[in-house]
Amino acid sequence: MKLVQEELSDQELVRLEKWKKIQERGIEVFPHRAEKTHSVFEVVRDFLHLSKEELEEKNYQVKVPGRILAIRKMGRATFFHIADFRDRVQVYLREDVVGKENYELFDLFDIGDIILVEGRLFRTRTGELTILAEKFSFLAKSFHPLPEKWHGLQDVELRYRKRYLDLIMNPESGETFRIRSQIVAKIRQFFDERGFIEVETPMMQVIPGGALARPFKTFHNALGIDLYLRIAPELYLKRLVVGGMEKVYEINRNFRNEGVDSQHNPEFTMLEFYQAYIDYNQLMDLTEELFLYLAREIHGKEELQYGDQVISLKRPWKRLKFREAVLQYSGLAPARFDDEKNIIEFASTLTPDKKPLTYGKALDVIFDKLVKEKIVQPTFIINPPKDISPLAKSDRENPSEAARFELIIAGMEIANAFSELTDPFEQRQRFEEQAAMRKTGDEESHLVDLDYVEALEYGLPPTGGEGIGIDRLTMIFANKKSIREVILFPLLKPR
């Protein structure tokens, strides 16, 4: 028998030796199932509130599986803790209860092994809820030593590469992913209650659309065609609104072939939802409701602690025109703001690698570099330039602006929403403008999707649509500064 790791430490050799001894005794190390009465979590949940006397009187018998985390041996008695994903409970093992032979058998168990403990519940002298073991058996042997009990697993790289170790050793990591799970569950509940239908649309697309980003490319052998991993579900979801799904949402992965940093992972999870007959102003109300609902359900309050900031979700949130936001936070004089050439030049100094070519793009760059990071409290940034919003309606009052908002919280763009462009002629023209930009070398311009335009030709009702990044949302709700902390297996280079 060989372990994956070729050079074994003395500790691993010892564990292999123990495993051999166990087998020699004919004891099953990897059984098919465990007859349990409670999980560790359930033991704590159901019995922690009971007094010493109540436990004595009722004599609760339990069979509980768990991973051994810490062993304290004192001659003919041993204490250890077993844990599941959510909790831990102490076990007390006595030679006079299990017998000498069984007691010595426990020497073959190590920290990290998964064990089934059968016994009755009591409280120790210090009051800790404990299982007095009467029987115990292997559920799985662990052949590698676990990280240190006190500091846990600190190495960031190891935590991501071997997330299971992170989850075993660092309870706060498990808590983060429980919050993430709650967020997704509560979002579904929120939209389901409002009559939305949840759908799944293609992850592999012939024309990747719905966002301005570079896609991953792949190939389908049988059809002999190039396919792209989707950068957004947007165009498919709006086809469904054309088809009569007036309230529709999808929670699923998007893929963008871009760099990796504390706010970006190449695959990330997006909520997109569309509701017919409303515009982006009504989406702002809905967004406030959603976030408040999540905060109350998950944290039981309307504020979130994020780093040393407190983010208040109390309504109404600030609504700031894109133009005002740039003026206010960038320090540009209004006269200069309106000087398009000057703005393009100024923005070019901020992104020397990729000079913005249009006024709208230049403003967007200034917003990204100078403005966004300064906005901490939830703020709707309304009416950004039209030419960076090829799928949005124009604003009624100012046609060079889009009927759109971006939601900024803690310096991060959390949501993006607009009144969907429903006019097929204008949509086609916008696509063609994007295609022209692509010809000048802008790889992130939107591709022309005539199949989508044709769908619009059948009639898309007035529709409000919004995308919310689930990973970033989780960062805010779980107080994490890196997106890798809220993705179980973030992309890392192979070792």
Add this chain to the structure above:
RNA sequence: GGCCCGUUAGCUCAAUAGGUAGAGCAGCGGACUCUUAAUCCGCGGGUUGAAGGUUCGAGUCCUUCACGGGUCACCA
């Protein structure tokens, strides 16, 4: 991709000025029947991320590479 920082025992971390690589936890042996970072006595454990270089001598200085973190660029 650029710049900065990091990589030492299974894990968490030390190692003055370049001079024999250490500790705690974990492990092994012993004592111990209410411990809980158990305690007490003893023992083993290292190609210092990889490769090259400078030097009498390199964990430490230099070069290249790998991986990670931060930051900038690109993006959501």
